Amino acid sequence: MVLTVQFSVYSNRNGSASVFADTGCFGMAGLGKQNHATSAQSQSLFRVAHEMSLISGLKKNLGRAGTSLMQRTGIVDRTVDEEFKIEYGQYKALEKKILRLNKEARYKMSSMRDISVAKRRIAETLSEFEQQSPSSSPEGIMTAYMHVLIWLDEEARLALDAEFRKTILEPLERMCMYFPAVQEAVKHRQKLALDYDAQRAKVRKMIDKSSPVSDGGNHALPTMEEQAHHAREMYEELNLILVQDLARLVELRVPYLDPSFDALVKSESNYAQAGYDALQTLEVPEPEDVNGLLQEMRELSICGNL
Numbered sequence: 001m002v003l004t005v006q007f008s009v010y011s012n013r014n015g016s017a018s019v020f021a022d023t024g025c026f027g028m029a030g031l032g033k034q035n036h037a038t039s040a041q042s043q044s045l046f047r048v049a050h051e052m053s054l055i056s057g058l059k060k061n062l063g064r065a066g067t068s069l070m071q072r073t074g075i076v077d078r079t080v081d082e083e084f085k086i087e088y089g090q091y092k093a094l095e096k097k098i099l100r101l102n103k104e105a106r107y108k109m110s111s112m113r114d115i116s117v118a119k120r121r122i123a124e125t126l127s128e129f130e131q132q133s134p135s136s137s138p139e140g141i142m143t144a145y146m147h148v149l150i151w152l153d154e155e156a157r158l159a160l161d162a163e164f165r166k167t168i169l170e171p172l173e174r175m176c177m178y179f180p181a182v183q184e185a186v187k188h189r190q191k192l193a194l195d196y197d198a199q200r201a202k203v204r205k206m207i208d209k210s211s212p213v214s215d216g217g218n219h220a221l222p223t224m225e226e227q228a229h230h231a232r233e234m235y236e237e238l239n240l241i242l243v244q245d246l247a248r249l250v251e252l253r254v255p256y257l258d259p260s261f262d263a264l265v266k267s268e269s270n271y272a273q274a275g276y277d278a279l280q281t282l283e284v285p286e287p288e289d290v291n292g293l294l295q296e297m298r299e300l301s302i303c304g305n306l
Contacts, residue, residue, distance in 0.1 A: 079193045081239055087246040088186065094250055095179050102172040109164055116153045123149040141284060148278045156274040160267055167263035175256065178249070189242055192235040199228035 123146035130142040203224050 079197055079235070084239060084243050087243050087250070090250050091182070091246045094253055098172065098175055102169070102176055105168055105172060109161065109169065112157065112160065116157045120149045120153045141282060144282050148282065151278060152275055156271055160271045163263065163267045167267070168260045171256070171260050185238070185242060189235070189238050192231070192238055196228070196231040196235045199224065199231045203228050
């Protein structure tokens with residue numbers, strides 16, 4: 001493809017020549033250069049916009065930090081909502097209990113595994129003692145007991161773990177996933193409250209400085225009052241949503257967690273019943289005279305004065 005370019009020379013205001021290219025037909029090389037230039041320009045504009053956004057966010061954060069500092073010293077009034085404080089306090093108490101409950105539930109699941117493995121190892125050791133005894137049968141009570149505990153560890157406990165995870169751990173974890181989102185909303189509310197307090201303080205300051213006998217009045221005051229009104233509307237809208245949702249979240253704790261507690265009791269009962277039924281199959285021999293056995297051990301020379 002032929003690239004035809006016509007150059008036209010124009011004179012600028014200084015009298016020097018400026019050259020403009022009138023392109024009739026572009027080739028592939030020209031398109032590549034144009035696309036590269038467009039991409040570079042877009043990246044440059046995006047980088048500038050990103051930097052401007054960072055600078056704007058930094059200015060807002062510095063302004064909010066200054067407002068918070070002036071509120072601590074009493075220079076700027078602080079917006080206080082007693083209803084929000086009550087609901088947020090109840091929510092924080094619920095959050096603390098749910099997080100602890102989730103932690104303890106995980107610990108219980110891990111402890112059940114450890115106990116099951118420990119009982120299984122004890123049974124295996126007792127079975128080895130029994131097998132080493134010359135007077136014991138090939139399939140003694142300890143060996144049968146070991147088989148029962150192996151079944152409890154590999155079958156019944158695994159079923160208990162699956163039920164426990166599905167009916168208790170997963171609902172608790174789903175509820176815990178809401179807490180970070182709530183905290184972000186509360187932080188955003190605090191920022192809006194600081195913005196509203198700062199705008200309200202600026203309006204009061206401007207009203208105090210304005211002269212009542214001035215001819216034209218303060219033209220910037222209506223604009224600042226409108227900004228303060230807008231900041232107040234944004235704050236009150238989010239504050240109302242949080243007050244209602246926090247109260248609703250606290251109310252839902254009982255109907256949400258009740259099925260999990262019911263499942264906990266039922267799963268524990270099923271596991272205990274399975275263990276009881278399995279142990280009932282064992283034929284336990286009559287117990288020997290323990291005192292007589294201890295007396296025989298005392299008579300051994302290696303036992304000394306026991």
